[in-house]
Amino acid sequence: MPELLSKRYRDQLVTWIGRPCHFQLLYKISRDGCSAPTFHQKCDGQGATVTVLYNTNNTIYGGYLSQSWNSNYAYINDPNAFLFRLQYNGSSNPLKFQVKNAGYAGYGQSDYGPTFGGHDIFTFSGTVSPSGKAFSLNGGFSLGQSYNLNGQNVDTIANNSLQVTDLEVYKVIDGPGQTVPDLDKPWREHDGWTNETMQALKESLLDYKPMTETSVAAANILLIGQIGAGKSSFFNSVNSIFRGKITSKACSGSFEHSVTTMYRQYKVKDFSKGKFLNFRLCDTRGFEEEFALDAQEISFILDGNIPDRYQFNPLVPFTPDTSGYIKDPNLKDKIHCVAFVIDGSTVDVMSDKVQKRMKDLQVRMNHRGLPQVVFLTKLDKICPDVNDDVKNTFTSTAVCDAVEKVAEIMGLPRAHVLPVKNYESETKLKTTVDILLMQALQRCLDFADDYMDEQLDKMAAEGKNVRTKD
Ligand SMILES: Nc1nc2c(ncn2[C@@H]2O[C@H](COP(=O)(O)OP(=O)(O)OP(=O)(O)O)[C@@H](O)[C@H]2O)c(=O)[nH]1
């Protein structure tokens, strides 16, 4: 069971403690059970310790004592003690709160978990069973009793929440320790954020061609999802990259009903080379809480029956009698990869209705063997660090959590959930934003290739000679 305290936060604690030291894990509720007797058995008499709580808001806070824990119903006198916050709502945001009543720095009682002040932080008493992955600790806060809060309060330090995924107690050992694995390392491998990476991605997309054995000139990627999720913005963003400046060809915005009412198979033109790229981004009407996209209509889109620029009409769904119906679509007309566009800032509040709607659509896609990915948008809204700099995407715990949650909801592997940040208020292109967008697109095209390959095999098995090679 891994230690959760990252290198960055260990370094911060060492700075605050003020002498070279390192940390050895003594007690961890997710490993040892959340039980006061166990805590005392493992931590009493161990000298200086640091207690760290990880709450479900992605906030990390706790306290340091230079004196040992005890089970004697006795306050611990410690002028060196301090409380701290390391991370707030997923973002690194360290603050230290020095003890003001040293005589009440900590409190040792056999039936209490770690307790600081009188009682600024009282973690739990007795035994607490986990519910799911979290523990609802049964203690309480009285922050400010024995520690100086410097204008902060229980909300800004701890979200007033003792709902934790873990609580760890580390022994503080003098002297530098062995190198700790860097937990700040990205949660997903990526190729870096340099201009060269960006150029390489651009080149590779410019060079992209669907497999030559197919008659398909351009891979079709369907953008689908709730209204306002950022489908049209995704096309605009990709288009901007190849245009060389921010453009907004597809209407985007926030309205009660879908801004996009027409099915559009957008092509992207590279202005430096004056050529079109070999993929199309197919923009659809967004679905709403009360308005379901007609599932049959989606099937027609997937199968290539619906023409470019078809005007959706919620009152009259598309049928084979609708003008423009493409009767015998072939592989080039079909969708080759589906990208669910999901607003990362609303993942936590996604209604059951919307989830069900997406599941229903997935059934149709699975039936066709269509690869599916998620473009997780509006990352800037879920993590202030990402808002500051998109470079922080793959080290942000908030983004990592959102990716995990979406993967679970959609029943897709985590690697299929691709975080992106669309251009929305920017006036200039940014290398980092370009990289994230193009990486997502590249993944989609890889999946589209796999799908086309599979279709060729299938047709070959059915006796249709479609491959020109092999
Ligand atoms: N902060 C932020 N805003 C975004 C992002 N992507 C899109 N938006 C904003 O979200 C709003 C909706 O975006 P659209 O691209 O119109 O969404 P859509 O999915 O096409 O919506 P419909 O066509 O109405 O179904 C716009 O105001 C965008 O500027 C993003 O990554 N970050």
Ligand SMILES: [Mg+2]
């Ligand atoms: Mg739209």
